[in-house]
Amino acid sequence: MSPSADDRDSRPEVAAWNGLVDALRTAGEELAADTSELDPAEQADGFRALLRGLSNLLSRIETDRERPELVPFNGWRQKFLMDNPDFRYWVTEVRGDRRYRIRGNRGDATYMSVTAYRRTGGIGAEATDRLDSDAIAFDDEGGFEIVLGGADPGTDSGSADRLTLPERSGVVWVRFFHDDVARDRPGWTEIEPLEDPGTPPPIDPVRFGSALATVSATTSMLPTIFEASVRDDLDPPNVLRHWSEMAGGAVFTEPGIHYLRGGWRLGAGQALVIEGEVVDCRYWNILAYSRFLNSLDFRHRTVSYTGATATVADGRYRFVVAAEDPGNGDWIDSEGRDFGIVVMRFLHPATTPPLPTTRVVSLDELRGRR
Numbered sequence: 001m002s003p004s005a006d007d008r009d010s011r012p013e014v015a016a017w018n019g020l021v022d023a024l025r026t027a028g029e030e031l032a033a034d035t036s037e038l039d040p041a042e043q044a045d046g047f048r049a050l051l052r053g054l055s056n057l058l059s060r061i062e063t064d065r066e067r068p069e070l071v072p073f074n075g076w077r078q079k080f081l082m083d084n085p086d087f088r089y090w091v092t093e094v095r096g097d098r099r100y101r102i103r104g105n106r107g108d109a110t111y112m113s114v115t116a117y118r119r120t121g122g123i124g125a126e127a128t129d130r131l132d133s134d135a136i137a138f139d140d141e142g143g144f145e146i147v148l149g150g151a152d153p154g155t156d157s158g159s160a161d162r163l164t165l166p167e168r169s170g171v172v173w174v175r176f177f178h179d180d181v182a183r184d185r186p187g188w189t190e191i192e193p194l195e196d197p198g199t200p201p202p203i204d205p206v207r208f209g210s211a212l213a214t215v216s217a218t219t220s221m222l223p224t225i226f227e228a229s230v231r232d233d234l235d236p237p238n239v240l241r242h243w244s245e246m247a248g249g250a251v252f253t254e255p256g257i258h259y260l261r262g263g264w265r266l267g268a269g270q271a272l273v274i275e276g277e278v279v280d281c282r283y284w285n286i287l288a289y290s291r292f293l294n295s296l297d298f299r300h301r302t303v304s305y306t307g308a309t310a311t312v313a314d315g316r317y318r319f320v321v322a323a324e325d326p327g328n329g330d331w332i333d334s335e336g337r338d339f340g341i342v343v344m345r346f347l348h349p350a351t352t353p354p355l356p357t358t359r360v361v362s363l364d365e366l367r368g369r370r
Contacts, residue, residue: 233263
């Protein structure tokens with residue numbers, strides 16, 4: 001006898017799968033409505049961003065906190081919520097009552113951090129403990145080793161490279177900051193449990209269903225996140241503001257970074273000039289994003305600069321966001337988008353970075369033509 005529809009629907013994996021299908025349909029319908037007034041390229045880009053987000057989530061769905069794996073995050077096919085191609089990220093989920101060893105090599109990264117987080121609901125998080133390049137002992141080749149979890153480092157004489165997992169900590173991010181990621185030697189990192197957790201079951205139905213439900217819930221939120229996130233960039237456009245919502249490691253961000261953010265709104269033949277003072281800090285960069293919170297095409301276009309690749313004269317920077325290179329300042333390729341987002345990151349600034357001045361001008365004016 002074939003199972004009834006009621007019997008099938010009562011199975012947790014069936015319910016979880018149907019939840020994902022429903023979430024995709026709902027997200028698609030919401031995104032279609034939200035982008036109905038945009039041009040066809042932006043409409044298609046919205047669905048690409050949605051698919052990239054789903055790809056990112058699915059790449060990490062089979063988590064095993066007993067035997068975690070540090071997974072590369074935010075590759076160009078999995079851009080997700082303000083990715084940053086000048087960083088190299090790895091992320092994993094762990095158990096707060098276990099101990100692990102993280103090994104790796106920083107490569108040519110100018111700075112590195114390892115941060116533990118606790119979830120605060122939805123996509124929210126707060127940092128609970130961290131180590132950075134100043135505290136990590138690297139060997140002559142750039143190798144490092146960190147013990148994660150276990151004894152409080154304040155009571156352990158051998159704790160120079162130890163990261164605690166305070167209560168409810170469950171997510172760990174490793175970040176490598178690069179001055180010139182296209183030319184720098186890449187680093188790597190991995191994690192292993194210090195105690196043998198034993199052989200896992202072939203599949204844990206409850207865990208699988210819960211993981212799939214998390215993917216569904218996050219995917220269903222993405223169109224709302226896209227729409228809500230850009231409101232302050234649209235009103236008013238063409239100015240940068242202090243992005244204080246990201247302070248302290250919120251939403252899995254790096255706790256030591258001060259963010260500036262703003263949106264451009266440009267017509268044909270226009271450019272946004274961004275000029276400001278470089279504040280003393282460990283690292284800084286500027287990066288352009290779409291309205292769907294994906295970085296622009298960094299593989300084929302110039303869409304970001306770091307403190308090492310930007311042109312700084314008398315302590316000041318000058319960036320020009322435009323569809324064409326005006327030959328006057330460091331060009332950020334807008335891809336011809338009439339709207340997009342610029343984010344500046346300043347790591348450990350000595351003082352609060354001053355807001356840059358911004359002005360919309362014609363490309364002809366920048367090129368000296370009237």
